[in-house]
Amino acid sequence: MSENCFGILAEFKSPHDLLSAAEKLRGKGYKNFDAYSPFPIHGMDEATGIKPSILGWIVLVGGALGLSAGFGLQTWVSTSAYKIIVSGKPLFSYQAFVPVTFELMVLFAAFFTVFGMFALNKLPMHYHPLLKSKNFESVTSHGYFIAIESSDPQFNSAENVLIEVGGSNIEKIEE
Amino acid sequence: MNNIDLNKNKVQLQGYLTEKLPKLLFGIGAVFLFISFLFLYNDPHHAMFSYLNSFTFFLSLSLGALFIVLIFYLTRAGWGIVIRRVPENLMMNIGLMGILFIPILFGLHDLYHWTHLKDVAADPILQSKQPYLNTTFFIIRALLFFSIWIWLTRKFFKGSTSQDSNAKPIITAKLQKASTYGMLIFALSFSFGVFDWIMSLTPHWYSTIFGIYMFAGATVCVLATTSLLLMLIRRFGYLKDIVTIEHFHDIGKLMYGFNVFWAYIAFSQYFLIWYANVPEETVYYLQHFKGSWNTVAIILAIGHFGIPFILFMSRHVKRNLKTHCIMAIWLILMHILDLYWVIMPNIAKKGIHITIPDITCFLGIGGIYFGLFFYRFKNTLLIPINDPRLSESLKFQNH
Numbered sequence: 001m002s003e004n005c006f007g008i009l010a011e012f013k014s015p016h017d018l019l020s021a022a023e024k025l026r027g028k029g030y031k032n033f034d035a036y037s038p039f040p041i042h043g044m045d046e047a048t049g050i051k052p053s054i055l056g057w058i059v060l061v062g063g064a065l066g067l068s069a070g071f072g073l074q075t076w077v078s079t080s081a082y083k084i085i086v087s088g089k090p091l092f093s094y095q096a097f098v099p100v101t102f103e104l105m106v107l108f109a110a111f112f113t114v115f116g117m118f119a120l121n122k123l124p125m126h127y128h129p130l131l132k133s134k135n136f137e138s139v140t141s142h143g144y145f146i147a148i149e150s151s152d153p154q155f156n157s158a159e160n161v162l163i164e165v166g167g168s169n170i171e172k173i174e175e
Numbered sequence: 176m177n178n179i180d181l182n183k184n185k186v187q188l189q190g191y192l193t194e195k196l197p198k199l200l201f202g203i204g205a206v207f208l209f210i211s212f213l214f215l216y217n218d219p220h221h222a223m224f225s226y227l228n229s230f231t232f233f234l235s236l237s238l239g240a241l242f243i244v245l246i247f248y249l250t251r252a253g254w255g256i257v258i259r260r261v262p263e264n265l266m267m268n269i270g271l272m273g274i275l276f277i278p279i280l281f282g283l284h285d286l287y288h289w290t291h292l293k294d295v296a297a298d299p300i301l302q303s304k305q306p307y308l309n310t311t312f313f314i315i316r317a318l319l320f321f322s323i324w325i326w327l328t329r330k331f332f333k334g335s336t337s338q339d340s341n342a343k344p345i346i347t348a349k350l351q352k353a354s355t356y357g358m359l360i361f362a363l364s365f366s367f368g369v370f371d372w373i374m375s376l377t378p379h380w381y382s383t384i385f386g387i388y389m390f391a392g393a394t395v396c397v398l399a400t401t402s403l404l405l406m407l408i409r410r411f412g413y414l415k416d417i418v419t420i421e422h423f424h425d426i427g428k429l430m431y432g433f434n435v436f437w438a439y440i441a442f443s444q445y446f447l448i449w450y451a452n453v454p455e456e457t458v459y460y461l462q463h464f465k466g467s468w469n470t471v472a473i474i475l476a477i478g479h480f481g482i483p484f485i486l487f488m489s490r491h492v493k494r495n496l497k498t499h500c501i502m503a504i505w506l507i508l509m510h511i512l513d514l515y516w517v518i519m520p521n522i523a524k525k526g527i528h529i530t531i532p533d534i535t536c537f538l539g540i541g542g543i544y545f546g547l548f549f550y551r552f553k554n555t556l557l558i559p560i561n562d563p564r565l566s567e568s569l570k571f572q573n574h
Contacts, residue, residue: 042572087452095449098442 004175006129007033007149008158009136010167015041018144021165022047028161032152034131053117062112063105070104071097082100103104129173147173187561188338188552191409193484194530197550204542207535214532215278215558222520223282224406224512227530229540230279231373232396232514236544237339238365239397240265243326244331244391248347248354256568257417257558261401261408263335264551266328268544273321275540279372283310296402300379302439308375331435342561352429365390376521380459380464389517396510398430401505404548406500407521414557417569420494427493427502431483434506438480464514466526471516479509490573511537534548 012018015037022035023166026049035041035048074097079085119125128135130147139145146167148158159170194514194554210444214222217473229342247255259429289308299310331350337345366386374385449454464472483506492498518526559565 087450097448098446 005150006173006175007147007152007155008132009133009145009147009169010162011117011135011169012144012146012167013131015144017166018146019043019047021146021167025148025161025167028154029162030148030152030154030158032149032155034147034149036136036139036143038140038142038144053120055113055120058116059109062108062116065092065112066105067101067110069108070140074100087128093105129175133171133173136170142162158162178340186417188408188411188413188549188557190530192408192549193553197546200542200546202270202542202547204539204544204546206320206539207542208539211532211535211539214530214535215282219282220285221522221530222532222536223262223279223285224519225284225530226534227286227372228280228514228518229367229536230272231518232537233268233275233392233540233544235395235510235514236400237266237269237272237328238324238361238368239390239393240401240443241269241328241331241361242365242394243397243401245327246356248331248351249358251351251564253564254422254565254571256542256562257414257563258401258405258422259335259559259562262327262397263332264548264555265397265400267332268547269321269328271325271544271547275543275544276317276321280314283313287313287375287378289375289393295404303380313371316367316371320364320371323360323364327361330370331357335562336555338367338559338561339556344563346564357379361503362386373518376458376518377462379455382444382448382456382459384440388437388440388444388497391433391440392510392513393435394433395430396507398426398433399506399510402426402499402503403507406496408557417558417570420496421571421573423496423499424490424494427487427499427572430503430506431487431493434480434483434487462524463520465520465524468516468520468526471512471527475509475516476514479506479513483509484522494527513553 012021018035018037019041022033022044025033026047032046035044037044060107073095075092078093079091085091086093086096089096131143135141136145146162147161148155152158154161157174162170197436211226212221243262244259244266246252247259254331277284289295289304290310295305306312332344334350369386369389374381395487402423405414405423407417408414445460448460462468483502486492487502494504515533519533562568
């Protein structure tokens with residue numbers, strides 16, 4: 001296979017075929033392949049063997065960071081940097097810090113969610129090799145596809161396997 | 176998944192759960208209510224508070240269940256059709272709660288300071304509240320609230336159960352329409368109900384958010400109870416492939432969400448009162464932070480919010496029936512403690528003081544309550560078999 005090959009694309013007739021093909025591919029030990037469909041298909045995550053996203057942990061870190069930043073900043077400001085007594089309450093009035101702490105936690109968590117998602121999806125991506133395929137255009141309306149990527153250890157036999165699991169319109173996609 | 180056998184035998188409770196268990200629970204309830212009555216006779220002042228506390232817990236269960244049913248119709252929720260019968264059955268106990276309210280009417284003088292006319296005459300604040308807070312109007316309001324709730328619950332229960340036999344989808348459409356104004360009426364009556372029965376225990380104090388605070392706790396509790404009851408029913412071999420881990424997961428999510436909502440509301444109420452520092456308002460927290468009640472408040476902050484917030488955040492906890500069960504039991508215990516902390520400092524002024532009627536009233540009302548719950552399943556199917564969205568619920572999967 002050539003150096004600049006992205007992978008092999010195959011079309012399937014229905015969501016059901018796509019699902020069973022993905023299951024068979026996973027059964028044969030393929031790892032670097034992905035299924036493409038116009039709408040989410042129940043059970044596809046399990047069929048393609050995609051691991052749960054780690055985004056949740058990234059958000060947790062963001063939230064924890066926001067929480068400590070918000071609470072820390074207010075504690076520092078009101079107890080040492082700029083002491084002002086407000087309505088006769090102690091300088092360290094943790095009750096008053098809660099709303100801002102909460103907001104900063106949400107803000108940081110939201111930032112980490114959005115930018116974490118960008119990073120995990122390798123966004124911004126200006127083009128995707130699969131978009132070179134004319135046939136692939138139907139993926140937004142009625143086409144169901146699987147592409148085995150060239151990085152897969154068993155890539156050499158990918159073309160035959162895709163035919164075997166019921167794929168048609170086999171196409172080699174350049175990088 | 177599509178060819179689940181909806182044979183009537185499989186969705187109709189039989190045997191122990193509808194025959195022996197209700198009798199057993201009724202027996203337990205009667206015995207403990209009788210013991211509570213003896214205490215009530217000896218020391219009405221303290222025992223009335225114990226009774227009110229247990230009454231409020233089970234009332235909050237029924238009203239929370241009414242809310243769940245209303246919100247299912249209001250949002251046209253498809254996933255929850257198979258679990259709806261449990262809250263439907265719980266909400267029907269509102270009639271029972273109406274009967275159990277009668278002892279409170281006899282104990283008004285022991286419970287509510289504003290019924291002491293001599294004290295009211297000497298107290299300008301209570302005097303100005305008298306047009307609203309007087310015994311006659313109080314009873315009229317109670318009658319109004321219970322008639323609204325009985326009317327609403329019967330409407331939704333009858334509609335849902337009649338659909339089992341006549342299979343008319345129009346019933347669902349009608350109930351959806353009714354759920355709109357039903358929800359408005361529910362929200363107002365719930366809020367004003369707890370203003371009357373719980374907030375007026377401290378008659379000088381007021382908090383407009385108090386109804387929502389009670390509502391949030393009640394919703395967490397009813398979701399947890401629904402989970403536990405479904406687990407029990409499944410343990411007896413029913414609903415095995417009908418109510419799946421997907422449904423438990425969703426109940427868990429709602430439970431978790433409403434628990435955070437409870438914390439948000441509880442803090443909002445405390446925060447505004449703490450900030451403004453107006454004596455009329457701070458009196459409540461001064462009373463509830465006194466002595467060992469302060470410890471209870473800290474336990475609530477950590478146990479009702481902190482620990483569940485961290486421990487039950489993961490989807491794996493909600494999708495594992497064992498941990499889900501622990502989560503549900505924990506949150507119910509916390510709701511009980513929350514009500515105890517809200518109500519009992521009015522009588523145990525120096526600190527927490529658990530008495531025997533606290534427990535006997537709870538077991539007494541609880542026995543009758545759940546006895547009736549299981550007894551009603553004798554004539555009610557476990558799922559609404561002709562609901563138009565049933566297949567959506569059966570196929571439901573989380574992502």
